[in-house]
Amino acid sequence: xxxxxxxxxxxxxxxxxxxxxxxHVIPMTNLKEQETKLVDLALQGGGAHGAFTWGxxxxxxEEPWLEIDGISGTSAxxxxxxxxxxxxxxxxxxxxxxxxxSFWRKVSETALYSPFRRSVFDVLAGQWSLEHSLxxxxxxxxxxxxxxxxxxxxxxxxxxxxxxxxxxxGRLSNSPIKLFITATNVRTGQGRVFRNTEISxxxxxxxxxxxxxxxxVEVEGEFYWDGGYSGNPTLTPLIRDGDSDDTILVQVNPxxxxxxxxxxxxxxxxxxxxxxxxxxxxxxxMMALLRKxxxxxxxxxxxxxxxxxxxxxxxxxxxxxxxxSKFNAEWEFLSKLRVIGRQTAEDFLSExxxxxxxxxxxxxxxxxxxx
Numbered sequence: 001x002x003x004x005x006x007x008x009x010x011x012x013x014x015x016x017x018x019x020x021x022x023x024h025v026i027p028m029t030n031l032k033e034q035e036t037k038l039v040d041l042a043l044q045g046g047g048a049h050g051a052f053t054w055g056x057x058x059x060x061x062e063e064p065w066l067e068i069d070g071i072s073g074t075s076a077x078x079x080x081x082x083x084x085x086x087x088x089x090x091x092x093x094x095x096x097x098x099x100x101x102s103f104w105r106k107v108s109e110t111a112l113y114s115p116f117r118r119s120v121f122d123v124l125a126g127q128w129s130l131e132h133s134l135x136x137x138x139x140x141x142x143x144x145x146x147x148x149x150x151x152x153x154x155x156x157x158x159x160x161x162x163x164x165x166x167x168x169x170g171r172l173s174n175s176p177i178k179l180f181i182t183a184t185n186v187r188t189g190q191g192r193v194f195r196n197t198e199i200s201x202x203x204x205x206x207x208x209x210x211x212x213x214x215x216x217v218e219v220e221g222e223f224y225w226d227g228g229y230s231g232n233p234t235l236t237p238l239i240r241d242g243d244s245d246d247t248i249l250v251q252v253n254p255x256x257x258x259x260x261x262x263x264x265x266x267x268x269x270x271x272x273x274x275x276x277x278x279x280x281x282x283x284x285x286m287m288a289l290l291r292k293x294x295x296x297x298x299x300x301x302x303x304x305x306x307x308x309x310x311x312x313x314x315x316x317x318x319x320x321x322x323x324x325s326k327f328n329a330e331w332e333f334l335s336k337l338r339v340i341g342r343q344t345a346e347d348f349l350s351e352x353x354x355x356x357x358x359x360x361x362x363x364x365x366x367x368x369x370x371x
Contacts, residue, residue, distance in 0.1 A: 027048045034188040035064040037357040038244040040232045041068060045075020045208065045226070045276070046252030047326025049318065051334040053250050054100050055341020056313050059223035061093040063349065066251040069244040070178035072193075072234050074227040075208040077250070078105070078181045082167055082204060085179055089171040092096075098295050103166045104334050110158050118328065126332045128323035131265065137211060143212045153213040173197045182227030183207045186216050191230025191279075193237050194219075228276040235283045237354075239304050246356050251314040253277055269323040283311070311364040315344040323343075 005305045043053050057080060061065055068088075081101065085332045087099025118138075119132035127365035130136040142151060172179060173196050181194040183206040196205045205215035215224035227234075233314035238247055241295075256257040317340050325333070352361040 014312045024298060034354065036065050036067050037067045037111075037246065038067050040238040040242050040244045040247040041073075041081070041201075042081055042238065042247055042249045043071065043073040043077030044232050044250060044252045044280075045077045045213070045228050047076055047336065048329050049274060049321060049326055049337060050076025051104055051250045051337035052252055052315070052318060052341040052344075053077060054104055054334075055338035055343075056250050056345040057084055057341075058097050058338065058367075059342045059345035059349070060124065061097050063353075065199040068177050070238050070242040072180040072231075072238050073207075073242060074182045074183070074231060074233045077233055077252075078204050078207040078227065079163070081179055081181070082172060082199060083165075085175050085177050086169075088177065089175050090168075103162070104150075104164060105331070107159075108161060108329050108331040110336055114329070118177055118330075119203075127324050127327055128325045128330075130328055131322065132325070136324055136327065143245055148212070148214050152215070156352075157205060160201050162207055163204055167201070169200055172199050178237075178241060180241075181195045181207050181232040182234045183219070183224035183300060184227055184230040184354070186211075186223040186225055186289075188232075189255070191227060192222075192224070193231075193234055193235060195237075214297070229279075231279050232276045233280070235280070235287075239308055240301065245307050246309045246311065248311045248313060248356075249362070251312060252318065253279070254316075254319050257319065265323070265334055272323055284364045306363050308366055309358075309360045310362045311356065311360065313344055313348045313349070315340055317344075 041057075044050070053076070061084075071085065072079040073079070073282055083099050083103045083128045084096045087096035089095075091098065115133045115135035116130055116133055117135065118130060119129070119134075121132050121371075122129055147158050148155075175196055179194075179196045180201060180213055181199055181203055183194065183203065194207075200219075202217055202219050206219055207227040209215075209217050209225050216225055218224075232253070233249075235247065235249075236352075238244075253276050257270065257273075287305050287308060289311070290302050293302075355361045
């Protein structure tokens with residue numbers, strides 16, 4: 001295996017990567033007194049930044065009053081979702097938390113063999129970026145001149161072994177938690193949502209397949225690329241097939257940035273964030289529009305969209321990490337992201353936890369301001 005093939009393969013450890021509003025003020029209650037609330041989770045992809053989502057899930061799983069009905073995930077979000085559900089089947093919430101930690105440890109251990117390393121400058125400066133990594137820059141440059149079929153003819157991806165080792169896919173088929181994994185069909189350009197009985201390591205790899213870095217993944221005779229192009233994550237199946245009216249969106253990719261990018265790398269980073277948020281924002285705008293035209297007491301799909309209560313967990317701390325850090329799977333970095341995720345979830349529960357089951361805490365109507 002050539003240097004570039006090895007680097008390209010190992011960088012694949014990570015790829016990109018509301019309801020009807022209430023007019024009344026709801027009195028706050030103690031979370032410990034909460035009755036069980038059924039929720040859906042929507043998990044974005046974001047490469048190694050998916051460790052932020054791990055932290056969020058780790059904290060949410062500590063709350064016995066939160067019962068997960070369904071999870072929609074893309075890329076790293078899809079892997080978090082599948083690992084959580086498998087662990088839950090084996091040992092409940094505690095089993096899910098153990099499974100997630102084990103998965104991320106295996107990812108970090110495998111990344112020890114990757115040539116992608118922070119430069120001495122970045123280490124001394126306390127930065128997690130790979131911007132000054134010679135290996136990362138070399139692979140990135142080569143990917144613009146050659147396809148993954150040239151650089152990695154065997155289609156090697158070490159993540160497949162980790163997934164097969166970490167997940168009992170048979171257990172997913174029997175899980176009461178509904179799983180929805182999105183990948184993009186190369187031929188049609190449309191997203192496909194895979195459900196519990198259809199999910200395999202190939203499906204998860206397809207959901208995280210960046211076309212400039214990896215071979216398209218074949219599933220049932222069709223080839224797929226990263227699901228982020230068609231839904232990051234997809235909300236529709238949660239609303240159509242789920243029983244919960246509350247969805248918690250765990251967002252990794254920043255929606256807004258204050259500064260306009262000028263360097264080539266910063267421009268590419270911002271383009272990545274915009275493109276991998278675009279479909280999600282369209283779904284949220286549709287939800288906001290349906291709220292305006294549909295009565296909450298009506299029946300049908302439109303009414304279900306309008307009744308959905310949306311909650312969002314995201315952190316401005318993620319603005320500090322650039323695109324290249326999505327390929328940094330050092331355990332210290334993953335642990336840092338986990339801590340940020342746990343604290344962000346803690347803040348969400350403290351500020352908005354009692355609103356779950358009552359009203360949305362994410363004002364999606366603001367998305368219609370400039371439409």
